[in-house]
Amino acid sequence: MTEDDLRQRLRSAADAHRPDRARMLARVERGMHERPASDEPGRRPAVGWVRIAGITAGVVGALAVGGFAVGSALRSDPAPRQQQVAVSPAPSSSLWADGSVDPGSNAYWAQSNVTFKTKSELTALTVELRVAQTGKVNSTGHWRSLPASDFTESVTERGGFLVYRWVLRAGRTVPVGEHVFAGQYNHAEGGRDASADRYAVSGRDGGGQRVSVGGDFA
Structure with a gap:
């Protein structure tokens, strides 16, 4: 895979991702109203919050990493090559x-x-x-x-x-x-x-x- 192909795939992936904000908020609200099925109050809500926080963090992290990768790929330019200048030898004596x-x-x-x-x-x-x-x-x-x-x-x-x-x-x-x-x-x-x-x-x-x-x- 060439460098140009990699840049194109990363740019396409970043443009195609659109986070579903409404769905994420609904999952958060549902987690807040869940009741524990056992006699230990508070345990399942805590687990739900951890799960929601993990999902949210994962999404944000994926976007951050993806954006960084795309930005890096788009910004990375090959280092300029140093051109060697040939020095002509001094003319020999006649x-x-x-x-x-x-x-x-x-x-x-x-x-x-x-x-x-x-x-x-x-x-x-x-x-x-x-x-x-x-x-x-x-x-x-x-x-x-x-x-x-x-x-x-x-x-x-x-x-x-x-x-x-x-x-x-x-x-x-x-x-x-x-x-x-x-x-x-x-x-x-x-x-x-x-x-x-x-x-x-x-x-x-x-x-x-x-x-x-x-x-x-x-």
Whole structure:
């Protein structure tokens, strides 16, 4: 049975009930004039009054309960549903980068790679690789996957780091895609710890928006 069917049946039952007032009063009056059949006066009238009071209370109670049920059914409304609002994730950056030690490195020499991807053409770009001085670190060269003529390049020692720096020349652009910049160096014999090395890539896209990303080699 649906909720609408229940409401309709309760409303019909309430509308159909019409208490017979005259009949009820007649029963009350008849009870008041009844005489006890036994020698114990007053017992049967008392029973009659109890019976009448019980009937009256039952009728009133039934009407009250029925009215309450009908009212409740008619007034009950389903609780409003809460609507979930989806929150759109923040847009990802147009520039991604990663630093790694080249697998061709050995116990005396290493190459550190800065790989970055851009989703838009760049009109300005600076790439910096900082190799921590862990012992006998000195540059043996560097290269990049983009044309050498598009960049000015420098290698310096500063603050305990060997610093490789590439800067895009004015009027040149970096196309959409993946690009690599690498620094090569000797180091003290043995496995070199690159956890202190750092890299940074920054620039400006065609719309003039600045973009940047950086990290380590851990």
